[in-house]
Amino acid sequence: MRHPPRLSALLGGAALAFASTALAVAGTASGAAAAPPCTVQYSVVGSWAGGFQGSVTVTNNSAPLHGWSLGFGFLDGQKISQGWGATWSQSGTSTTAVNESWNGTVGTGASVTAGFIASWSGSNSAPTAFTLNGAVCNAGPGPTDPTPTPTPTGPTDPPGPVSGAPELAVTGNRLTDQNGAPRRLLGVNRSGAEFMCVQGYGIFDGPVDDASVRAIADWEANTVRIPLNEECWLGLDNIKPEYRGANYVDAVKGLVGRVLAQGMTPIVELHWTYGQYTGNSSGCPDVHASCQKPMPDAQYSPAFWTSVANTFKNDRRVAFDLFNEPYPDRATPTTAQAWSCWRDGGTCPGIGYEVAGMQDLVDAVRATGARNLVLVPGIAYSNDLSQWLAHAPTDPTGQLAAAWHIYNFNTCSNEECWQSTLAPVAAQVPLVAGEIGENTCGHAFVDRVMKWFDDRALSYLGWTWNTWNCNSGPALITSYDGTPTAFGTGLRDHLRALN
Template sequence: MKLKPIFRVGIVCAVILAIACAGFSLSTHSAHAEAPLSSVYGLHVSGNQLLNGDNQTIRLLGVNRSGTEYKCVNNAGIFDGPSDAASVDAMVSWHINAVRIPLNEDCWLWINGAQNAYSGSAYQQAIVDYVNLLDSKGIIPILDLHWTAAGSTTPFSQQPMPDVDHSGDFWWSVASTFSNNSSVIFNLFNEPHADSDGGACWRNGSPSPSTAPCASQNYAVAGMQTLLDKVRGAGAGNVVMLDGWGYANYIGGVLDNLPSDPNNNLMISAHVYDNSGCNSTSCYDQQYAAVANQLPVVFGELGESDCQHGFVDTAMNWADQHGIGYMGWAWDTYDCGSFPSLISDYNGTPTAFGQGFKDHFSALYP
C-alpha cells in the first residue's frame, strides 16, 4: 500500500535539538472544562450513528488544526497561529462543526526536557481553554495523540504505534481532565502503521520491544485496548475514535479487531489523500462502506497534494451518500503547494484547495 507522504513533518522538523530527560510529570485535575452548548453535549454512539444528548445525528464536518503537536517541542509556542475567538469565528463562518487538535504526549506530561513555558500546566491549560472556546461556538473538539516517543526520546515526528512508556499515562491524564465534558472525542492514536501483524498489533500491542505481534518495533507498544482501558479507567465515558492502520488508510479489518469497550462508544477514522492506497470510490465501496454500516466513520484527515479540490470533492460526495463525515487537513497557512493548507490567512480566506471544503460545507448548511 502506498503510504501517505511526510510533507507535514518536514515543515516543522528541520532542526532537532538534543533535550535532556526530566523525570517528572504533572497532575491535571486543576484544569477546568466548561459545559459546551447543548448541540454538541452528550455525544454517544448508537449503532452506526454519532448522536448528541438530544439523540440528534451528528456528522463530523470540520478541519484539523495542526500545530499543537510540534510547536511546543520546538520551543516556539503552543499553537501555530492564533487560537482566539476571532480565529474560531472564521471556522464557524465555514459551517464547521468539529476541529481535530493534534497533541504531543511529552508536552502534555511535561517530560523528557519539554520546555516549561510550553509544556505541563501551560500546555494543558491552553488546550483546555481552546476546547472551552470551541464548545462555546458549538464546535466538537477532537483530541488526537499525534506525536509520541518511547523512553527518554522527545517526540519530533510520527511513530508507528503508541508506546507503553508514556501513551497510557497521557490518556489517563487527558481523560481525567475532560471526563465531565461529553462534547470531547478522544482520538487514541494518529496513523498507526506498524508493519508486523496489523490487526493484532493494533489492538493488543506488545509488552516488550521486538516481540510479536509488533515484532518490527524496537520499543514496547501500547495497543488500542490498553489506551482505551486507560480512558475508561479514568472515569471518562467519552466517544473514542480509532484510526485504522496503514497510516489510517486501511480500516477494512477493524471490525474483526475492535477493542472491548464497556461503554460501546467507539467510532472509526480513515485518512484519505489523493496519494493514499485507498483513494477511489471503488475502494471506498469495497473497504469503507461495510464499516460505516456498523459504526460511525469519519475521514479524520482528507487532503489533496496539488492545491486543488477535484479529488476531495469526489471523496466528500461519496461520504455524503454514506453518512460519513470528513475533516480537511489542515487549517494552517503554509504554502499550499507543499502542504495541503486550507487557508491563506486566519480570517478564513480559503486557498484553492480549501475552497472545495468551504463550498461543500456551505452547500450542506446554507
C-alpha cells in the same frame, strides 16, 4: 498527516430509542406450518420530528444465498433518503434493498443487516410483508407474532438536534446527540500543538484566539480536531518549561473551550509520541515525540490518555481520537502481525520499543470513568480499515467509532476501495474521516471523497487549518481570518452548501 519540520524549519429519546417491531418467527408449534425461508426483524433505531433511522436484519433459513434482494412496502408513505449495507431503491411505497459486493453471500442460518434514514409524517407504521429473492419471509401475522408497537406521534416526538456542541453518543452505526438526533462531524484540523512545543517554538502554530476560532465556525464547520504531543502534555523535561505540563494543558483547555463556545465539537487527538523507531518509513531517528511513530508507546501513551480523559471526562461534548496514523504494517513482516500489534501492543516485530495497543488506550480512557466518544484509527497511516471490525478493541461503554484518513496519494483512494473496505465498517459503527486532503492545490479529489461520505451520512474533517504551502500541507487557508486556498475553497463552499 505527517508534517514538514516546523515549516520554518441514534440512542434516541426515551421510548423511541428502543422502539422496534420484531417480525422474526422463532419457530413453529407441532402441527403448524413449516418455517418460512427467511425471517426479518425491522427496527426503528431512533426518531425525530419528520425523520427516523431504521434497520432491517434478514435471516436466511434456506440454502446459502449468493446475492440477495429484499423487498417490502412502507404503509404510511415513508421516503428513504440515505441507506447503507445495501443498495436502496424506492418506487412509491415499494422499497428494495439489494446486497453490496461484500455482503452478498449469506449462509444457511446467517443474517445480514442494512440500515437507512427516511422521512415520515403523521404515522410511521412498520412494514408487515417482506420478500427475499421473491420468496415470502415470516409466517404472516398470527397468534405467535408480537403486536407491532406504533411509533409515537405528536407531542411525544423528541425534539430536533440540540443547539451548540452536542454530547455525542454511538447509536448503532450513527453518532447521535442527547436528543437522539443523528449528528455528523464536519470540519477541520487545527495542527500545531503536536510539533511546536517539542521543537521549542511555542504551543500553537498561529493564533487560536476567539477571532481565529470564529473564522472556522464561519465556514459552517461543526468540528475541530486538535492534534497533541504526549511529552508536552505530560511535562517531560526535554520540553522547554514554558511549553510543557500545566502551561501546555491550560493552553489546550483554552482552545477546547473556545471551540465549544462557537458551538463546535473539539476532538483531542494523540499525534506525536515517544519511542525510537528507525525502520521502514521512519519519520525520524529521535526517541522523543518529534515525529509520527508507527504505534503509541507503552511508557507514556496510556498515561497521556489517563490524564486527558480525567481532564475532559465530565464534558461529553469533547471527543477523543486515540492515535493519529498507526503504521505497524511498515514494520512487521505480515499484515496479520500488524493488526495484532495494533490491537494488543506489547513486543511487536520490527518496533524497538514496547507498544501500547488500541485496547490499552481504550482501557486507559475507560478506567477514569470517561464515557466520551472515542475514535479508533486503522493501520497504513489510518488508510486501511480492512480488518478493523475483526480486531476492534472492546469498549464496555459501546462508544467507539472508526477513524480513517484519506489523501489522493494513499493506497485506498478510489470509490471501489471505499465500497469494499469502508462500507462494511460504516454498516456496523460510526465512521469518521479524521483527515481528508490532496496535494494538488485543488479540490477535485476531496470533492469525490465528500460526495461518497455525504451519500452515506458520514463524517469528515479537512486537513488543515494552517497557513502552509498547499503542496506540503496541504493547507486550507492563507490567513487565519479564514481566507481559503484553492484547496480550502472546495471544503468551505461544500460545508456552507450543506447548511
